[in-house]
Amino acid sequence: MKKLFLAIFTLLFAIGSLNAGAIKIPVAFKANFIQQVKNPKGKVIKYKGSVIFNSPSSTKWNYTSPTKKEVCSQGKQVIVIDHDLEQVNYYSVKKGFNLAKVLSNAKLHHANVYTTEFDGKLYTIVLNAKNQIEQIAYKDNLDNIVNIIFVNIQYKNSKFPMSRFECIKPRNYDSIY
Secondary structure, three states: OHHHHHHHHHHHHHHHHHOOOOOOOOOEEEEEEEEEEEOOOOOEEEEEEEEEEEOOOEEEEEEEEOOOEEEEEEOOEEEEEEOOOOEEEEEEOOOOOOHHHHHHHOEEEEOOEEEEEEOOEEEEEEEOOOOOEEEEEEEOOOOOEEEEEEEEEEEEOOOOOHHHHOOOOOOOOEEEO
């Protein structure tokens, strides 16, 4: 009986260990963020704002500094409302960015740092003490190094209403397709 108990305990421990190195994908989260973009010449631009996310790929970024923008993405369409320029840009992308897929493919690099490759880019993900996403870094298509730091992150067990992800064009703004 003791051997059976030990065998079952060992099996359950081994199964649990398989997921120990994986990132828990949140159903939804909201956070404030600081986004630092460093160009190849070393110039750094810092953006600030807030973000909400529903798994697998619905996001809304509200930039508040140094410019006011809203960026909404639900799969393969991205809408950018630039309040300083009073214009709305509509983009169709071949492959939408899927944060849940990026997180699910990430492998433990060391301590609380994970790495993964998605769509030809290497992503580095840092988790906080609660195993929540604290930072995501990658190199974009223009060779800029992008580092997004999440603060006051709150994971949710239920999704936000989809209406929260809408970018609504102000009446007097220009549209660019």
